[in-house]
Amino acid sequence: MPKRLNDEITFMILPHSGHTPFSFKMSWGVLVFCLTILFFGALFVIGTFFFALSVNSKLSDYQIVKSQNARQVEEIRQLKIESESLKKDLKRLSDEERELRSNLGISEPSDSTSKAKSDKSSSIEGITPIGSEDMGNLFGVTMDPRLANIKNELSIVRTQLSSRERSFLQISQIAKRKINEYASFPTGFPADGVITSYFGYRPAFGDFHPGIDVATSYGSPIYATGDGVVVFAGWYLSGYGMTVIIDHGNGYETIYAHDSAFAVRVGQRVRRGEVIAYIGLTGFTTGPHVHYEVHHYGRVINPMSVVGANPAEL
Numbered sequence: 513m514p515k516r517l518n519d520e521i522t523f524m525i526l527p528h529s530g531h532t533p534f535s536f537k538m539s540w541g542v543l544v545f546c547l548t549i550l551f552f553g554a555l556f557v558i559g560t561f562f563f564a565l566s567v568n569s570k571l572s573d574y575q576i577v578k579s580q581n582a583r584q585v586e587e588i589r590q591l592k593i594e595s596e597s598l599k600k601d602l603k604r605l606s607d608e609e610r611e612l613r614s615n616l617g618i619s620e621p622s623d624s625t626s627k628a629k630s631d632k633s634s635s636i637e638g639i640t641p642i643g644s645e646d647m648g649n650l651f652g653v654t655m656d657p658r659l660a661n662i663k664n665e666l667s668i669v670r671t672q673l674s675s676r677e678r679s680f681l682q683i684s685q686i687a688k689r690k691i692n693e694y695a696s697f698p699t700g701f702p703a704d705g706v707i708t709s710y711f712g713y714r715p716a717f718g719d720f721h722p723g724i725d726v727a728t729s730y731g732s733p734i735y736a737t738g739d740g741v742v743v744f745a746g747w748y749l750s751g752y753g754m755t756v757i758i759d760h761g762n763g764y765e766t767i768y769a770h771d772s773a774f775a776v777r778v779g780q781r782v783r784r785g786e787v788i789a790y791i792g793l794t795g796f797t798t799g800p801h802v803h804y805e806v807h808h809y810g811r812v813i814n815p816m817s818v819v820g821a822n823p824a825e826l
């Protein structure tokens with residue numbers, strides 16, 4: 513080993529092709545310097561190589577993330593369109609429901625009012641985004657919170673739809689009951705004829721007439737004035753003659769007297785307008801007609817007060 517860095521060392525090169533050998537000198541210091549430069553140069557080249565590899569890999573990751581983001585943006589756009597469409601449908605459904613309730617005279621259920629308020633406060637504009645943790649991470653990039661917003665919005669729409677469904681079910685049940693109630697309400701006329709005697713006191717006869725008389729030709733049909741069940745078809749008291757009695761439910765009963773023949777039997781369910789008997793002269797009568805009475809919980813009422821009436825308004 514040299515004692516000093518400025519001691520010189522000679523390199524001789526001997527070519528095999530007969531050319532003149534040549535030599536050169538350099539100090540140990542220069543040699544050490546050159547070797548150091550060579551070492552760090554090699555380190556730099558190797559380092560640059562691995563750095564380039566790493567950058568290439570990151571670029572590849574970036575491309576994937578970029579492509580995922582583009583897909584996500586498209587997904588958000590589609591979801592937004594779907595969400596807006598659902599909200600419009602829901603609004604239309606709610607308007608229909610409100611109109612239906614108004615027309616049928618059905619009040620808003622108490623829980624639905626408060627529910628609607630809470631739905632309104634948390635939906636549409638004022639959406640509170642749910643956490644995006646459950647949306648997962650992609651290459652360390654958190655998913656767009658707008659996606660979480662829309663998912664939250666759709667969840668609210670779903671809840672509201674479920675609430676509307678329950679509400680419509682309730683409306684449907686009430687409507688069916690009302691339709692049934694209306695169908696069974698004795699609101700029609702018992703025959704196509706003329707009214708020859710009204711309900712009430714009759715000075716000419718000096719009696720109280722508990723129904724109306726509808727006169728038409730002998731043998732003409734007598735119709736049920738509402739849906740119900742035939743509870744009587746036979747000879748009823750002395751003055752009524754052959755009579756049909758129908759129970760309509762809700763306390764209503766109708767009586768059709770002076771018939772010549774029956775078209776129904778006891779226990780039979782009949783609809784409004786269905787032929788139940790035929791005009792006759794049985795009982796106390798001066799001409800062919802049907803004596804028609806309406807009873808409500810056993811009390812006789814004026815048939816004209818319910819002809820064409822809406823049971824909901826009585």
Ligand SMILES: [Zn+2]
Nearest residue numbers: 724725803804
């Ligand atoms: Zn009469």
